[in-house]
Amino acid sequence: MAISLEEVLKIAHLCRLEFAEEEAKKFSEELSNILDYFKKLQTLDTKEIPPTFHAVKLKTPFREDEVQSFLDIDDILKNAPELKENMIVVPKVVKAP
């Protein structure tokens, strides 16, 4: 199953990655090989088989909606790339009017 260069670039955009053209070409080759291997699964009839999304079936656990304090706020903020007071700075996302 071939996956085209154009498709590679489209997927890259969906997952917010970017590649130089050489790299993208290599990826299209490698991904095609791996997808070919996946074709194996198509030989199995799974029409009547339900999917498994969790290895162990547990009920969703409910708990009281209680506020708990978290004391390590400074430690979390220390990992931010750019801070202004206690706020994380990001590039502007809205256009000036």
Add this chain to the structure above:
Amino acid sequence: MASIDLTELTITKTLTLLEERKISSVELVEETFRQIKKVDPKVKAFLHLNEEKAIEEAKKADELREKGVKGRLLGIPISIKDNICIKGLPTTCASKILENFIAPYDATVIKKLKAEGAIFIGKTNLDEFAMGSSTENSAFFPTHNPWDLERVPGGSSGGSAAAVASRMGLGSLGSDTGGSIRQPAAFCGVVGFKPTYGRVSRFGLVAFASSLDQIGPFGVNVEDTALLLQIISGHDPKDSTSAPFEVPDYIEFIKDNEKTSYKIGLPKEYFEGSTDKEITQIIENLINKLKKKHTIKEISLPHTEYAVATYYIIAPAEASSNLARYDGVKYGFRAEAKNLIEMYKKSRAFGFGKEVKRRIMLGTYALSAGYYDAFYLKASKVRTLITQDFLKAFKEVDLILTPVTPTPPFKIGEKISDPLQMYLSDIFTIPVNLAGVPGISLPIGLTSNNLPIGLQIIGPHFKDELVLSLAYQIEKEVNTKFIPPVVKNS
């Protein structure tokens, strides 16, 4: 002061020595760091060392012991894979994107180990974000196999396995998504255990594939591994996939069942095909010995051959979602950029390594419109078939024995350029994660090239104690101490 021979130590033996005041925790931790300075320049198991703090903690442990305080790991030095958070220490996942990340809290397993007095000597190397089978995908450097420095230690928890094998710490924690504890344990000649999915809290483990990831212990023997598992197991309200079930006393169970005979299944799919002849031979010899005590029968896990394809759709799909959080906004590497979307793309393109990008791309593709049914949904259905294989088998037998890997440890560089070949090296460990059952890797012999060989024991859901029990029996039968040359020659 008694001199300490690290190759003679296990956690349980050391606790007795500490209790009898034959050694102190400070002496032990200092000796461990002498060992690290001697051996780790060759093996390169550690990404960060925690020497100063570890010695401080050892002093405290000795003081507490004098006061009569007990802890099941009081004063015991262990290492932790660098995708598990210890507050105040780096957690890099061997990725450039988290190179400067300092964990702001303790993982639940770390809290539990701290409560028993464990001392953390450092964070161990891994394949970036635990994606790989050789530790070559670390963004910083590869780890070397202590049995042959030109070979890989396995992965992704290669640093943890190599550290324990090299006696740099008495135990370690790793994570296992498709074999990442068991395969490196086999390659390095130590015991590695992947518990039942849900047995151990994943809170504070950096997520790779959430329906498959499980934290588990490494030890030099089964008893140490069981002790570590005992401490880290149990329900945690912070991980809603952790199971609200009682945890049995593993040590008591394995000692009470030293003579119990089990019904053991050998899945024919794991013994046909291209598995290395020496591995097959060593396992067959062992099985012949086991026949005297246990009932051994051939079984079938008919969907085994579909497991690798299933896994390499489901794990990347979950990874592509989990790793969306690395966007350069709140933490991690941020690239200079003109606008937000460019910042995302440049941060991720620079911060992630090749294999991580490959899996994000694969996963995104498998989940994207038009391909979801053919790939992700199909794989999730085949996962049901693979799980049913195990459920059926466990109606006939108590436990299943298989090889851990189809080959002994391979050379550094041998498979890195062919991702599919690398993926296929996990063929015997992956089905266990897909089904969520527990599995152990136990060293049972050496090849003619002096490379360790592991045996995998698989048990039913939440019967982790059965797996440990048979492993404990087989360990006595094998009766070998696996000390790698890098330790003997140092």
